[in-house]
Amino acid sequence: MERRRSRTLVIVGICLLIAVVGLGIDYAVSGLPRLGGEGGKLSWPGLIGVMAGVLATSGLLSLATGFVLMRRGRPAVEGQMVGRLYWLVGFVALLVSIAYGFGVLGTFATAFSLFGGMLLGWSLQAPVSGFAAWILVSLKRPFRPGDRVQFPTLGLTGDIKDIGPMYTVLNQVGGSIASEEAVGRYILVPNAMLFHQVVINYTVTQEAAYMLDEVVVRITYDSDWRKAEQVLLEAARMVTADVIEATNTTPYIRADNYDYGVYLRLRYRTRVKDRAETSYKINKQIFEEIQKTPTIDIAIPYVYSFRAGQDRKDESARDREEAGTAMEIDVAKIDNLRGPFDENDVEQLSHSIRNEGLLQPVVVMKKAHSDRYEVLAGHMRLEACKKLGWQKIPAIVRELPAPLPIHRQT
Numbered sequence: 001m002e003r004r005r006s007r008t009l010v011i012v013g014i015c016l017l018i019a020v021v022g023l024g025i026d027y028a029v030s031g032l033p034r035l036g037g038e039g040g041k042l043s044w045p046g047l048i049g050v051m052a053g054v055l056a057t058s059g060l061l062s063l064a065t066g067f068v069l070m071r072r073g074r075p076a077v078e079g080q081m082v083g084r085l086y087w088l089v090g091f092v093a094l095l096v097s098i099a100y101g102f103g104v105l106g107t108f109a110t111a112f113s114l115f116g117g118m119l120l121g122w123s124l125q126a127p128v129s130g131f132a133a134w135i136l137v138s139l140k141r142p143f144r145p146g147d148r149v150q151f152p153t154l155g156l157t158g159d160i161k162d163i164g165p166m167y168t169v170l171n172q173v174g175g176s177i178a179s180e181e182a183v184g185r186y187i188l189v190p191n192a193m194l195f196h197q198v199v200i201n202y203t204v205t206q207e208a209a210y211m212l213d214e215v216v217v218r219i220t221y222d223s224d225w226r227k228a229e230q231v232l233l234e235a236a237r238m239v240t241a242d243v244i245e246a247t248n249t250t251p252y253i254r255a256d257n258y259d260y261g262v263y264l265r266l267r268y269r270t271r272v273k274d275r276a277e278t279s280y281k282i283n284k285q286i287f288e289e290i291q292k293t294p295t296i297d298i299a300i301p302y303v304y305s306f307r308a309g310q311d312r313k314d315e316s317a318r319d320r321e322e323a324g325t326a327m328e329i330d331v332a333k334i335d336n337l338r339g340p341f342d343e344n345d346v347e348q349l350s351h352s353i354r355n356e357g358l359l360q361p362v363v364v365m366k367k368a369h370s371d372r373y374e375v376l377a378g379h380m381r382l383e384a385c386k387k388l389g390w391q392k393i394p395a396i397v398r399e400l401p402a403p404l405p406i407h408r409q410t
Contacts, residue, residue: 004080005066008059015056022049035102042101050097058090077145081138081163130166130191137163137194143201148173148209148272150200151189158187159273166191181276202272210247213275214267215282217290217298221261224295229253231293232266235285239278243269261299326361328392331385333372334364338379350384358385361394373397 026032026046035042042050065086066079099105143149143160149170150157158170159182167188173180203209215236219228236251237244244250251268266286270278290296362378375382376398385393 005063008063012056012059012063015052015059019049019053019056022046022052025049047098047101050101051094054090054093054097058086058093061086075144075146078141081141081144085135085138126190126192127166129195133191133194134163134165137168137191143199146203148202150202151197152200153197154189154193156187156189158182161186164191168194182273209272210243210269211272211275212267213270213279214265215279215286217264217266217286218258218260218300219262219264220297220299223261223297224293225262227293228264228290228296231289231296232264232286235282235289236266236268238285239281240268240270243271260301326394326396329364329373329395329397331382331390331393334362334375334382334393334395335367335372336375336379336382338375339383341380341383346380346383346387349380350387353381353384354388358394361396363398364395365398 022045026043026049029043032043032045035044035047062079062083065082066076069079069082070076096105099107099109137143143163145160145162147160148157149160156170157173157180159173161169161171163169168191170187170189171182172185172187173182175183175185202211215232217228217232219225232253233251240251247269249269251266254265254267256263256265266282268278268282290298358381360378360381362381363376364373365376366373373395382393
């Protein structure tokens with residue numbers, strides 16, 4: 001930015017020198033021929049001096065505006081945006097000065113008025129609308145290069161790279177990924193569309209571009225709520241310590257109930273462009289702490305909780321292990337105390353076992369002081385196997401639970 005400002009200052013200095021020399025020669029040497037014959041107003045040195053003076057004026061105004069905006073704490077890119085307007089006006093002034101030098105200013109004014117009428121008729125067209133939008137955006141500066149903006153009706157979010165006379169260039173955020181990070185894909189938004197779009201600017205103040213974000217954690221009803229809040233807040237304070245210091249805003253929690261537990265909504269300030277990374281770090285810190293804390297359980301729909309799901313998983317693994325150690329037991333030694341069963345159901349199940357085999361063994365318990373067994377699970381399977389004439393059936397034998405000790409009072 002300093003290099004650009006220095007280059008502009010050098011150009012302004014050269015133009016001022018040329019303007020002084022050219023106008024000085026035109027004023028001092030009276031015998032110089034006028035451009036355009038008798039009707040001409042300037043000589044060649046004078047015309048060059050006027051043109052250089054116009055360029056120098058545009059450059060000085062651009063530098064002065066940039067300096068004033070910088071003193072007000074505005075980004076340097078805003079000075080460039082306004083400076084482009086000065087150079088545009090300078091270009092028009094160059095044409096006027098050439099017409100004046102050749103003594104055809106009246107003709108030029110007539111032609112320009114005709115062109116202005118045509119321009120007015122063309123003003124309803126998109127290119128002119130876009131040009132007008134560029135001028136308005138440059139003057140009002142609702143957003144600038146470097147800002148993160150969102151066009152809700154277009155479904156676009158991006159970082160503004162440039163605002164030209166016809167297009168605003170966005171570096172798209174998201175789109176190809178499910179995150180609010182710039183993906184390096186540029187999108188050209190016609191300026192004419194800006195008259196009909198709602199634009200949300202996330203970074204009105206580029207030097208302090210912070211926004212409110214949240215991480216949601218679902219805990220079960222029997223979790224330690226206070227401990228869960230402590231884990232969430234400590235994670236946010238650790239990850240966003242610099243933002244807390246800059247904004248003087250601490251994280252906080254809001255909550256609401258749902259069918260399977262409690263939504264804890266951790267809300268905190270984060271830099272707009274670091275939102276995805278900050279959310280990732282906070283989530284990682286929270287889950288690492290929850291895994292170390294047995295009094296906090298994550299709620300999972302249809303399972304109830306993370307730990308309940310783990311218990312079911314362990315139980316299923318135990319059942320599979322027991323299924324692998326099933327033994328063959330005489331059907332005649334198994335007592336089925338449940339019944340009677342519907343004959344159609346037994347017939348359908350026996351047909352399925354005949355075609356596919358017994359997919360799951362029955363579960364039995366050995367009776368005390370006897371060689372007989374009692375069915376705990378698989379009563380209908382046992383009846384279907386009897387109907388098929390099986391003599392033995394795969395079964396898992398569960399041990400009779402040990403009796404509780406009896407304490408006598410003395």
